[in-house]
Amino acid sequence: MTKEIIQKVLSEIPESLTGIxxxxxxxxxxxxxxxxxRSALRKTIExxxxxxxxxxxxxxxxxxxxxxxxxxxxxxxAKKPDESxxxxxxxxxxxxxxxxxxxxxxxxxxxxxxxxxxxxxxMDGKMLRYRADMYFDLDHLALNCRYIPHxxxxxxxxxxxxxxxxxxxxxxxKQGLTLITGITGSGKSSTLDSIxxxxxxxxxxxxxxxxxxxxTVHTSHRCIVRHREVGRDTRSFKLGAIQALRQDPDIIxxxxxxxxxxxxxxxxxxxxxxxxxxxxxxxxxxxxIDRIIAECPPEEQERVRMRLADTLKCVxxxxxxxTVDGKRVMAKEVMxxxxxxxxxxxxxxxxxxxxxxxxxxxxxxxxxxxxLLRLVNERRITPHDAxxxxxxxxxxxxxxxxx
Numbered sequence: 001m002t003k004e005i006i007q008k009v010l011s012e013i014p015e016s017l018t019g020i021x022x023x024x025x026x027x028x029x030x031x032x033x034x035x036x037x038r039s040a041l042r043k044t045i046e047x048x049x050x051x052x053x054x055x056x057x058x059x060x061x062x063x064x065x066x067x068x069x070x071x072x073x074x075x076x077x078a079k080k081p082d083e084s085x086x087x088x089x090x091x092x093x094x095x096x097x098x099x100x101x102x103x104x105x106x107x108x109x110x111x112x113x114x115x116x117x118x119x120x121x122x123m124d125g126k127m128l129r130y131r132a133d134m135y136f137d138l139d140h141l142a143l144n145c146r147y148i149p150h151x152x153x154x155x156x157x158x159x160x161x162x163x164x165x166x167x168x169x170x171x172x173x174k175q176g177l178t179l180i181t182g183i184t185g186s187g188k189s190s191t192l193d194s195i196x197x198x199x200x201x202x203x204x205x206x207x208x209x210x211x212x213x214x215x216t217v218h219t220s221h222r223c224i225v226r227h228r229e230v231g232r233d234t235r236s237f238k239l240g241a242i243q244a245l246r247q248d249p250d251i252i253x254x255x256x257x258x259x260x261x262x263x264x265x266x267x268x269x270x271x272x273x274x275x276x277x278x279x280x281x282x283x284x285x286x287x288x289i290d291r292i293i294a295e296c297p298p299e300e301q302e303r304v305r306m307r308l309a310d311t312l313k314c315v316x317x318x319x320x321x322x323t324v325d326g327k328r329v330m331a332k333e334v335m336x337x338x339x340x341x342x343x344x345x346x347x348x349x350x351x352x353x354x355x356x357x358x359x360x361x362x363x364x365x366x367x368x369x370x371x372l373l374r375l376v377n378e379r380r381i382t383p384h385d386a387x388x389x390x391x392x393x394x395x396x397x398x399x400x401x402x403x
Contacts, residue, residue: 002044005037006095019139020110027098027106041099045143046121048085049130052147055082058185060145063093064137076327077320090140097134097141108231109134109141118213118229119145126150131189131215148215153190155198161364164334167314168195170250170275171203176313176337177270179257181280181288186318187330188279189215192253195277199251200225206248210240211255223250230255237262241269254278260296267304270311284368284391285315285335286353289345309345312337317368321381321389329380331389333357333368354392369396376400 009029017025030038045062048071052060057073069087072079088096098106100119109115114135121128129148134141166172178195180188193216196207200223207223212230219225226247227233234240237254238261244252257263257278270276282288289308296304315335320328335341335357344352357365372386373396383400390396 001040003092005033005041006092008037009033009095010091022139023094023098023136023141024110026094027103027110030095030098031103038099041096044085045096045100048082049119049121049145049147050123050128051082052145053128058146060143060147062088062143063097064090064140064142066137066142067093069093077322093143094141097143100132100143101134116212116231118215127217129215129217131213149190152197152216152218153194155194158191158194158330158332160334161366163336163364164314164316167336168198169202170199170205173275173313174250175270175273175275175311177266177276177278177308177311178314179278179280179288179312179316181282181285181315181317182319183281183283186320188318191316191318191330192277192279193218196225196251196253199223203250205250207251207253208244208247208249209253209255210234210237210244211253212237238265241265245269245272245274249274251275251277256280257292260300263292263295264300264304267307267311271307282317283319284317284354285333285357286350288315288317289350289353305348306346309342312345319368319389321372321375322385323380324382329375331368331371331375331381332366333371333391334364334366336360336363336365338363338365367392367395369399372396373399 009026012029013022013025048060055073055075057075059074061067061072069089070081070083071085072081105115105117117132119130119132130145131148132143132145134143168178180192182188196218200207200218200221203222205223208226210228214227214229217227228240230237230240234243241252241254242265252269252274254266257266257280266276266278280288282291292308293301293305317333319331321331323329341353341356344350358367369390369392372390375381376383376386387393387396
């Protein structure tokens with residue numbers, strides 16, 4: 001049935017068409033399908049998506065030449081193909097991918113060659129949510145979907161020092177910028193959701209989440225929680241953050257600080273007396289500070305440096321490390337703002353900050369290497385993986401007693 005519907009679309013596409021022209025015509029022909037036919041096509045991918053929970057998979061990939069016609073899953077960090085769904089040609093997956101989109105999403109994809117969007121499936125009375133990214137790969141379409149667990153990780157499972165808990169709570173700290181950082185797939189969104197959920201359940205306030213796309217949808221408990229998806233509810237992170245100032249927020253969550261405009265806007269709204277959370281693709285606290293400053297225009301860097309020193313409250317950098325039982329565990333570096341770290345940022349001496357974190361364990365500061373050592377001592381990870389995932393490998397070897 002699925003193959004027949006796909007061939008119905010492809011039979012109307014001239015073989016001479018290639019690239020974006022072919023994709024646009026596929027999109028046009030999709031509009032001629034009945035609702036039943038489009039629903040049948042969606043079921044093919046939705047069945048693969050729902051299997052993610054059964055497989056304990058975090059991601060699914062399909063489309064383009066790279067997947068070799070198969071659907072792939074990432075399970076505990078490893079990508080592997082699943083042959084149970086059969087094989088599809090790149091043109092067939094072009095049809096399956098475009099069928100997931102609305103007309104406006106198709107137009108955005110054609111123009112930008114990439115589309116971030118959220119997708120949800122109703123199953124047994126519950127909504128399964130996914131963060132999706134569709135993109136061009138040698139003129140064909142590829143799709144990655146990440147499953148967003150329905151259950152939010154309990155805040156206590158983050159195992160944070162009481163000083164860090166105070167810094168993250170609106171109840172004890174009404175303003176300041178907190179960054180959750182790490183590479184793609186390191187669990188930043190899950191950690192941020194835990195922090196949002198903890199505030200949502202402990203204080204009466206207003207939380208505005210600006211993300212691209214919206215992943216977890218938080219139920220309002222003691223807080224009003226608003227969700228604004230970039231491209232659907234607001235045009236950009238910057239505009240969403242500026243607009244939030246007129247919406248009486250207590251906490252503003254900016255999904256990602258990905259460009260100078262968003263960075264400067266985040267610092268400005270924090271400076272106006274709000275509590276702001278955001279994420280950054282960096283591996284350590286020091287790298288996060290340097291990246292924020294370097295991303296801004298040279299003429300703005302000194303002003304950004306001073307503002308960052310005054311507004312930054314906490315940086316938590318994390319990695320997911322393989323455990324001895326084949327799963328993954330979070331290792332984290334935590335930097336709380338202290339007078340000495342604030343002075344180091346203002347004086348452009350960020351190279352001194354690592355040692356300050358290293359010596360601040362009594363206050364709740366911890367380097368990634370110290371936390372990896374804790375996991376080794378708890379026999380949750382191997383010394384080899386601790387060294388492999390460390391930012392400062394020389395320091396890690398010293399802590400492990402390896403020559």
